Amino acid sequence: MGPGGRAASAALVGGSVAIFGALRRLALALPQPAAVRSRPGRGWRWRNLLVSFAHSVLAGLWALFSLWHSPELLSDIQDGYSVSGHLLVCFSSGYFIHDTLDIIFNHQSRSSWEYLVHHAMAISAFVSLIVTGRFLVAAVLLLLVEVSNIFLTVRMLLKMSNVPSPALYEANKYINLVMYFAFRLAPQAYLTWYFLRYVEVQGQGAFLTANLLLLDAMILMYFSRLLRSDFFPSLRKGSAGRDVDGEKFLID
Numbered sequence: 343m344g345p346g347g348r349a350a351s352a353a354l355v356g357g358s359v360a361i362f363g364a365l366r367r368l369a370l371a372l373p374q375p376a377a378v379r380s381r382p383g384r385g386w387r388w389r390n391l392l393v394s395f396a397h398s399v400l401a402g403l404w405a406l407f408s409l410w411h412s413p414e415l416l417s418d419i420q421d422g423y424s425v426s427g428h429l430l431v432c433f434s435s436g437y438f439i440h441d442t443l444d445i446i447f448n449h450q451s452r453s454s455w456e457y458l459v460h461h462a463m464a465i466s467a468f469v470s471l472i473v474t475g476r477f478l479v480a481a482v483l484l485l486l487v488e489v490s491n492i493f494l495t496v497r498m499l500l501k502m503s504n505v506p507s508p509a510l511y512e513a514n515k516y517i518n519l520v521m522y523f524a525f526r527l528a529p530q531a532y533l534t535w536y537f538l539r540y541v542e543v544q545g546q547g548a549f550l551t552a553n554l555l556l557l558d559a560m561i562l563m564y565f566s567r568l569l570r571s572d573f574f575p576s577l578r579k580g581s582a583g584r585d586v587d588g589e590k591f592l593i594d
Contacts, residue, residue: 351432351472358436359443365393366444375503384502386448390441391502395495397437402488402525404430409486415479419536422479428472431481434488435468460560463553470546477550480537483529490525493518497572515572522568526561534558 369389378388408426409415415422438461445454471477497518500511537554541547570577 348473351428354429354432355436355439355472358433359440360436362393362397362437362440365396366390366440369393375505377504378502386450388499388502390444391495391499393444394441395492395499397434398488398491398495401430401434401437401485402490402492404433405482405485405488408482415482419479419483419533420476420541423475424478427478427482430485431468431471431478434485435465435472438464438468456560460557463557467550467553470549474546476546480533480550483533486525486529488525490518490521493521519568519572522565527565530554530558530561 366389369392372392374385374388378384404426408424408430411426412424415424415427442458442461442465445451445458451458468481471481493514496514497511500514505511534554537547537551541551543551
């Protein structure tokens with residue numbers, strides 16, 4: 343990519359950061375459930391999750407559309423390119439940068455350190471894709487995870503708001519599990535297999551493979567937490583009395 347293309351991509355990423363900053367300000371003006379208002383520590387987390395939900399809906403549907411509109415991309419994961427996929431990677435890079443800044447500036451780094459690690463991995467990987475123009479399809483496949491995140495975020499919002507509808511939570515619990523397999527575990531497993539088999543372990547390929555393997559470990563850890571929390575609560579350890587008001591973790 344030439345200097346002009348890199349400058350345009352940087353502008354797109356910056357514009358995305360500004361969009362999510364505007365969404366955060368909008369979330370500040372929205373009413374909060376009584377269960378959130380009664381515990382001030384949960385206010386930031388509630389607003390942060392709303393912005394995260396917006397990104398998941400937009401990016402998840404965008405990734406699906408990109409692959410549906412250009413299915414030939416799947417035959418060239420290393421060098422395939424589409425304008426839609428490029429814009430999506432810039433858009434999500436802006437979200438990860440915004441969320442990182444939101445966590446740091448609101449003094450949530452200690453309780454949300456896992457997200458900071460994830461975002462650092464995502465930002466560095468996406469920047470390398472934007473600059474080189476390679477492995478763009480891999481990024482679009484990875485962003486299918488945002489479809490799963492829609493239901494994961496709904497799960498956390500329901501728990502925080504204490505919605506008096508166990509049936510709603512139960513329904514989302516099973517939908518969330520299916521989506522976790524379909525849009526998180528399956529694309530991740532396929533890309534891991536592809537990178538280990540076909541991608542040269544040097545330069546950018548080595549960097550992305552290392553990122554992918556670390557992400558594999560994080561996803562399996564999160565999946566274990568999800569199963570213990572929603573399906574095997576008797577196996578949970580150390581959760582009694584824990585104050586999770588400020589945490590942005592996957593499971594609480």
